[in-house]
Amino acid sequence: METLKQGEIKVVQDSQTSVTTVSASQTTATAVRGLETKNVHAWFGKHHVLSDVSLQFPERTVTGLIGPSGCGKSTFIRLLNRMHEFIPSAAMAGQVLQDGQDIYAPDVDAAAIRLKIGMVFQKPNPFPAMNIRENVLSGIKLAHLQVADHDAIVESCLTRAGLWKEVKDRLTATGGSLSGGQQQRLCIARSLAVEPSVLLMDEPCSALDPGSTLRIEETIKELAEKIAVVIVTHNMQQAARVSDFCAFFLTDGGPGYLVEADATKKLFTNPSDTRTADYVQGKFG
Amino acid sequence: MSVVPSVEATPEPRELSVIYNRADRIFRRIVTSGALTSLILLGLIGTFLFVRSAQIFNDRGLRFITGSNWTAGSGDGVILDDFSIGPMLTGTILVSVIALIIAMPLAIGGALYIEFYAASRLRKLLSTLLDLAAAIPSLIFGLWGVVLFTSFGERWSILLNSRFGWVPFIKVQAEVFGRSPFVAGCVLASLITPIITSVSREVFSRTPRDLIDTCYALGSTRWGAIRTVVLPFGRSGVIGGAMLGLGRALGETVAVYLLLNIVFRYNFRILESEGGNIASLIALKFGEATEYELKALVAAGFVLFLLTLVVNMFAATIVEKSTRRK
Amino acid sequence: MSTVVVEPQSQPLAPQPTTPWKPTRKTQFAGAFSIAVVAIAAFAIVLLTGLAGIDGFGLTFLVVFLGATFVRTKRLNPKVRKDAMVGVAICAAAVLAFFPWMSIFVSVVVKGAKGLQPNFFIENMQLTTPDDELNMGGAAHAIVGSIMMVAIAAVITLPLGILSGVYLTEIRGRLTFLVRFVVQSMSGVPSIVAGLFIYTTFVNYTNSFSGLAGSLALAVLMLPTVARTAEEVMKLVPDDLRSASYALGARQWRTSLMVILPTVRSGLTTAGILGIARVIGETAPLLLTSLSNNSYVFNPMGGPIGSLPTYVFGLLQIGTENSINRAWTGSLVLMLLVLVLFLTARYFGGKDNR
Numbered sequence: 010m011e012t013l014k015q016g017e018i019k020v021v022q023d024s025q026t027s028v029t030t031v032s033a034s035q036t037t038a039t040a041v042r043g044l045e046t047k048n049v050h051a052w053f054g055k056h057h058v059l060s061d062v063s064l065q066f067p068e069r070t071v072t073g074l075i076g077p078s079g080c081g082k083s084t085f086i087r088l089l090n091r092m093h094e095f096i097p098s099a100a101m102a103g104q105v106l107q108d109g110q111d112i113y114a115p116d117v118d119a120a121a122i123r124l125k126i127g128m129v130f131q132k133p134n135p136f137p138a139m140n141i142r143e144n145v146l147s148g149i150k151l152a153h154l155q156v157a158d159h160d161a162i163v164e165s166c167l168t169r170a171g172l173w174k175e176v177k178d179r180l181t182a183t184g185g186s187l188s189g190g191q192q193q194r195l196c197i198a199r200s201l202a203v204e205p206s207v208l209l210m211d212e213p214c215s216a217l218d219p220g221s222t223l224r225i226e227e228t229i230k231e232l233a234e235k236i237a238v239v240i241v242t243h244n245m246q247q248a249a250r251v252s253d254f255c256a257f258f259l260t261d262g263g264p265g266y267l268v269e270a271d272a273t274k275k276l277f278t279n280p281s282d283t284r285t286a287d288y289v290q291g292k293f294g
Numbered sequence: 295m296s297v298v299p300s301v302e303a304t305p306e307p308r309e310l311s312v313i314y315n316r317a318d319r320i321f322r323r324i325v326t327s328g329a330l331t332s333l334i335l336l337g338l339i340g341t342f343l344f345v346r347s348a349q350i351f352n353d354r355g356l357r358f359i360t361g362s363n364w365t366a367g368s369g370d371g372v373i374l375d376d377f378s379i380g381p382m383l384t385g386t387i388l389v390s391v392i393a394l395i396i397a398m399p400l401a402i403g404g405a406l407y408i409e410f411y412a413a414s415r416l417r418k419l420l421s422t423l424l425d426l427a428a429a430i431p432s433l434i435f436g437l438w439g440v441v442l443f444t445s446f447g448e449r450w451s452i453l454l455n456s457r458f459g460w461v462p463f464i465k466v467q468a469e470v471f472g473r474s475p476f477v478a479g480c481v482l483a484s485l486i487t488p489i490i491t492s493v494s495r496e497v498f499s500r501t502p503r504d505l506i507d508t509c510y511a512l513g514s515t516r517w518g519a520i521r522t523v524v525l526p527f528g529r530s531g532v533i534g535g536a537m538l539g540l541g542r543a544l545g546e547t548v549a550v551y552l553l554l555n556i557v558f559r560y561n562f563r564i565l566e567s568e569g570g571n572i573a574s575l576i577a578l579k580f581g582e583a584t585e586y587e588l589k590a591l592v593a594a595g596f597v598l599f600l601l602t603l604v605v606n607m608f609a610a611t612i613v614e615k616s617t618r619r620k
Numbered sequence: 621m622s623t624v625v626v627e628p629q630s631q632p633l634a635p636q637p638t639t640p641w642k643p644t645r646k647t648q649f650a651g652a653f654s655i656a657v658v659a660i661a662a663f664a665i666v667l668l669t670g671l672a673g674i675d676g677f678g679l680t681f682l683v684v685f686l687g688a689t690f691v692r693t694k695r696l697n698p699k700v701r702k703d704a705m706v707g708v709a710i711c712a713a714a715v716l717a718f719f720p721w722m723s724i725f726v727s728v729v730v731k732g733a734k735g736l737q738p739n740f741f742i743e744n745m746q747l748t749t750p751d752d753e754l755n756m757g758g759a760a761h762a763i764v765g766s767i768m769m770v771a772i773a774a775v776i777t778l779p780l781g782i783l784s785g786v787y788l789t790e791i792r793g794r795l796t797f798l799v800r801f802v803v804q805s806m807s808g809v810p811s812i813v814a815g816l817f818i819y820t821t822f823v824n825y826t827n828s829f830s831g832l833a834g835s836l837a838l839a840v841l842m843l844p845t846v847a848r849t850a851e852e853v854m855k856l857v858p859d860d861l862r863s864a865s866y867a868l869g870a871r872q873w874r875t876s877l878m879v880i881l882p883t884v885r886s887g888l889t890t891a892g893i894l895g896i897a898r899v900i901g902e903t904a905p906l907l908l909t910s911l912s913n914n915s916y917v918f919n920p921m922g923g924p925i926g927s928l929p930t931y932v933f934g935l936l937q938i939g940t941e942n943s944i945n946r947a948w949t950g951s952l953v954l955m956l957l958v959l960v961l962f963l964t965a966r967y968f969g970g971k972d973n974r
Binding site for chain 2: 672673675699700702703706707709710711712713714716717718720721722723724725727728779780781782783784786787788790791793795798799802803804805806807808809810811812813814816817819820821840843844847871872873874876877897898900901902903904907908929932933936937944947948951954955958959962
Binding site: 200 | 502505507508509510511512513514515519522526
C-alpha cells in the first residue's frame, strides 16, 4: 500500500473488489506509477489562475475533472503535458511527477514528455494535408520514431480508437471526409500511435452529437484498460458514466482550486463538501 | 370546424419587383455612373492598347515577338522599320525569374522567422517595418542598387564565374561584370522580397492554432510543426504572394533601366553585361520615336501588359481557391 | 478511517510564479559566449583566406555556426538536430531578406541627412547645377510638383473609386461582373504602360508634356487600387447592419449614406491613402508625361513639371558626388512622405475595429 504525505488525500481502488479505502498518513510518498501533481499553481502574467492542486492519476484509471467554466481545469490539464508554457506570459509553481520524475526539471526534454503524455483537444483536428493513414502515423513521423510495421500500427491504433471497421477500406481518404465523431476518434488513434502512458482529453465530446459521444466514452473505457486517462468535462453525466475518480474544481472569482477529489460513485452520491453536492445536483454551474 | 389540408402541388414562387422612389433612383444613377465611368476609362485603356498594337501585329505577325532587331527606318526607304521585342521579352522574363528564385527562399525564411522564431515585441516591430519596406518606391531601390550594391554584385559575379564558369548560362564572353541580368536580378529580388514576405507572414499567422498545438502535443519540434502544418496550410497564399512579386518584377522600369545595358541580342548568360526588359525599352526609346515606332512601343507595352495580366489572374485564382477551401 | 477533504491550505510562504522552461541565466550566457567564439573564429578564417567584405564574413560566420550546431547536437535525437540546423538556416534567410531594406532605411537617413538643409525646401534648381554644393539650390519645385500632381489624381480617382466600391457592394447591378473584372485586370497595368497610354493620347493631343498628363497617368494607376480597397472595406460591413436599416424602413440611399458609409469611413480613408502612397514614388509614368523641370510650375497645363521622383532620377543619372547626395536627400524626403502616409493609414485603419 502506498504511503502519503501529511494532509494529502489518496484514493485507492482495490482491484479485486470495488471497495474504496481512503487513508491519510504521516509518512512521505514513494514513487507512484502514473502521473501526480504536488501543490501546483499557474499564472498568466501576474494573474493567479490555479491554486495549490495536488492530485494523483494512477495507471489504468479514468479521472474526470469537473467544475464550472473558468476554474482553471483546461489550464491544469495543459500543465500536465507542458503545453501551458506555449502561452507567452505563462508561469507555474509546484511539481508534476511522471513515474516519480519532475517533468519540469531543468534538463528534461519537453518533447519527449509529450510523447508519454498525449492530448486530445476539444475540436477534432485531423491534419488537413494528410489522409487517414498518414494522420495516424503523423506522430511517429514527427518524433522520428523507428517503427518496423506501419500497417500494424495503423490497424492497432484505429482499432483501439474504435474506428478501424469504418475506415479500413478507405485509409487514403482525407480526414475531412469523416464525420465529427469519426474525426475525433482519428485524433485519439493519432495520439495512441506514439504509445503514451497517459492520455489527456480536454472536453473531447463537447463538439459532438450524443451518438458519437457515447462511442467515444466506450473507447475511453477500453483505453483505460492499459493507460491512464484524464478527461476534462462539463457534462456531469458523462463524468459519472466514464470516470473512476473525479476531481471537483471551483473558483470564487480568484484562482481556481480543488474542492474535493474522490471515487466517482462517492462524489456523486455522498460528497463530503456541500459545494460539491450543490454542483452535482445542478444547483449551479 | 376542421380545416382539410389541401393536397395540391407546391405553388410557384411569386415574381417580386422593386420600385425605387425618386431619391433612390437619383442615388442609384449617380453611383452607377461612377462605376460606369471607371469601367469605361479602364476599359478604354485596354481597348486602346489592343487597337494600336493590332496594326503592328498585322504588319509583322509573330516576327514581332521572335525577331531581334529594333531599327527605326530612315524614312526614305533605304533602311526599313524593323521592330521586334524578342530579346527584350526574354530579358524581361530572365531578370524576373532570377529575382523570384533569389527572393522566394529568403521571403519564406523571413516570414517563418517573424512568425515562429522572433520574440513577440520583435515580431510586431518587424511586421510594421516590413509593411513599410513594401512601400519603398522602386526608384530608391534603383539608387541603392547603383550606388551601394553594384560592388557586391560585381564581386559575386566574379566569384561565380571563376568557380562555375563552365556552366553554359554562367560563362561570359566579355569579362566585364557589374551591369548584368544577375546584378539586376539581385536588386529586383531585394525589391520584391518585402511584399512576398509580408503576404507569406500574414498567411502563416492565420494557421489554426490548434493544429500547431496538436503537433507539439505529439512531441514535435518547432520545425516539425512548421513542416507538417504551417507550410502545407500556407502554400497557396505563399504562391499568391510570389505571383504578386513576379508581376511587380515583370513591369519594373527604373531599376532595370539603371542597372542593365539595353542590347538587342538574345542573351541567356546571366553574368554577361547585356540585356534589357520591355519596360526599360519603352522608357529608352519613346523620346525620339517616329509615329510608327511609337505604335511598336505600344504593342510592346501591350505584350507586357498581357504577361502581367496572366500572372495576376493566376495569382487571383490560386488565392481564391485557397480561401474557398478553408 | 474517514475521508478528508483537501482545502486550500494557507501556506506560510506564498508560492512564486516560475518559468522552468525558459533558459536560465547560465544557459543564456553560454549561448552568447559561443556566438562570440564563432564570430572570432569566422573573423580569423576571413583574415586567413582573404574573403572580402561583410558578405564574406557573413558567409563564413554562417558556415562555422552550422558546423558548431551540428557538432553540439551530435548525441541528441535526429529530429532535434534537424530542428536546430533548420533554425540556423531560417535565421540566416531572415537576415538576408531583411538586410536590403534595412540598409536602405539607414542609407537614406545617413546619406540624405547631409543635404537636408533649409534651402532644400525653399529653393529650386533653376540657378544651380546638380554638381554644386549642397547649400545651394533645392527641391522645392519638385515637392510642389509632386503634391500638385498627386492631388489632382486623387481628386479624380477617389470619388470614382469609392462610387465603384459602393456600386459593387450595395447596388450590385448588371454591370457588377464587368466592373469587377476590369478593375481587377487593370490593377496589373505596368506603370510604364500607363504612362505610354497617356503619352500617345493626351500628350499627343495637347502637344505638350504637362502636370495634368502626369496626374492622368497616376490616376490610371490609382483607380484600380482605390476601387478594390473600397470594395473590400465595404464587404466587411456585416449584412446585419443593412438588414437592420432596411427593416426600419430606410431607403437604399439613406442606408448607404447614413449607415454604411460612416461605418467604413476610416477604411475608405485608408483606401485613399494607400492609393496615394502607391503613386507618390512612381517614376516611370512621369518620365513619359510630365518630364521634369528645374523651376516652379504652378499651372497643370504649363508644360513639363518637376516632381520628386524625376528629380531623384535625373540626379542619379548625372552621377557626380554632389548630385548623388542630392538624390539621397530627395529619396529621404520621398521616404518621409511615404512614412507619414503609411502612419496615417495605420491610424485610420485601426479606428473602424473598435
